[in-house]
Amino acid sequence: MPKHPRPLSPHLQVYRPQLTSVLSVFHRGTGGALSVASVILIYWLWALAAGPEAYATAQGLLHSWFGVLVVVGISGSIFYHLCTGVRHLIWDTARGLDIRAVYRSGGMALFIALLLTLAFWFVALWSVGLIQSLWKGVLS
Amino acid sequence: MSSLRSPLGRALGQGSTGEGAHHWWLMRLSSVAMVPLMLWLMFSLAALAGADHATVTAWLAFPLNTTLMILAVATLFFHANMGLQVIIEDYVHHAGLKFTTLIAVKFALILLAVTGIVAILRIAFGS
Numbered sequence: 001m002p003k004h005p006r007p008l009s010p011h012l013q014v015y016r017p018q019l020t021s022v023l024s025v026f027h028r029g030t031g032g033a034l035s036v037a038s039v040i041l042i043y044w045l046w047a048l049a050a051g052p053e054a055y056a057t058a059q060g061l062l063h064s065w066f067g068v069l070v071v072v073g074i075s076g077s078i079f080y081h082l083c084t085g086v087r088h089l090i091w092d093t094a095r096g097l098d099i100r101a102v103y104r105s106g107g108m109a110l111f112i113a114l115l116l117t118l119a120f121w122f123v124a125l126w127s128v129g130l131i132q133s134l135w136k137g138v139l140s
Numbered sequence: 141m142s143s144l145r146s147p148l149g150r151a152l153g154q155g156s157t158g159e160g161a162h163h164w165w166l167m168r169l170s171s172v173a174m175v176p177l178m179l180w181l182m183f184s185l186a187a188l189a190g191a192d193h194a195t196v197t198a199w200l201a202f203p204l205n206t207t208l209m210i211l212a213v214a215t216l217f218f219h220a221n222m223g224l225q226v227i228i229e230d231y232v233h234h235a236g237l238k239f240t241t242l243i244a245v246k247f248a249l250i251l252l253a254v255t256g257i258v259a260i261l262r263i264a265f266g267s
Binding site: 004006007028031032034035038039041042045046048049051052055056075078079082085086088089092116119120121123124127128129 | 144146168171172174175178179182183185186187188189190191192193194196197200209213216217220223224227249252253255256258259260262263
């Protein structure tokens with residue numbers, strides 16, 4: 001630890017939340033949360049290798065209301081982190097760095113993340129047959 | 141305010157550990173790889189949500205899927221390791237605790253990644 005005083009930037013809480021700072025905080029937050037959630041992917045792979053009973057237990061957990069809640073969080077976080085991550089990659093090429101472009105790309109990242117999350121859930125609900133049964137319910 | 145850097149740091153002309161740019165570059169490289177890999181992973185898992193054990197196993201044992209799943213797990217944990225490293229370096233201020241946390245997180249992530257890859261290989265080779 002350095003003994004001589006170094007200049008410190010002001011603490012986060014003195015700033016009024018802005019789209020720029022909030023997206024940045026959430027990019028780091030979702031990154032950390034997804035790192036922790038990666039345990040679930042490894043558990044799922046392990047259960048798949050362990051056999052049908054272990055896999056049924058894993059499916060039971062993932063399809064419970066709490067499991068679905070967790071997967072909603074993971075899917076939203078991963079597509080958000082992916083979109084804001086691509087935004088960082090674009091910034092690294094020194095493009096889109098003026099304040100108007102930053103706000104525009106921030107809104108775009110949120111919108112694309114939402115679309116990807118909705119697409120993910122459409123595929124997932126289609127896979128378990130919920131969309132088809134809902135559709136039949138609408139027709140009958 | 142003259143400079144944020146210590147005289148020694150200025151004299152050596154390096155970043156924090158002399159390889160800051162290397163870390164920065166690997167983070168970008170893994171980010172680029174993560175985009176297609178995570179889109180593939182998420183939409184594959186969504187499509188398999190309603191499938192039974194035999195179907196999912198057969199899907200993962202298909203060589204292209206085995207390859208992509210190993211790459212996805214390896215890249216994910218490589219990327220997570222670097223991301224968590226930056227977070228720990230930013231928020232854990234006690235030198236000893238920082239050092240211990242960095243190593244513990246690294247070991248835990250490697251353990252998870254290898255466990256995942258072994259599971260994938262067991263499915264691929266049917267043991």
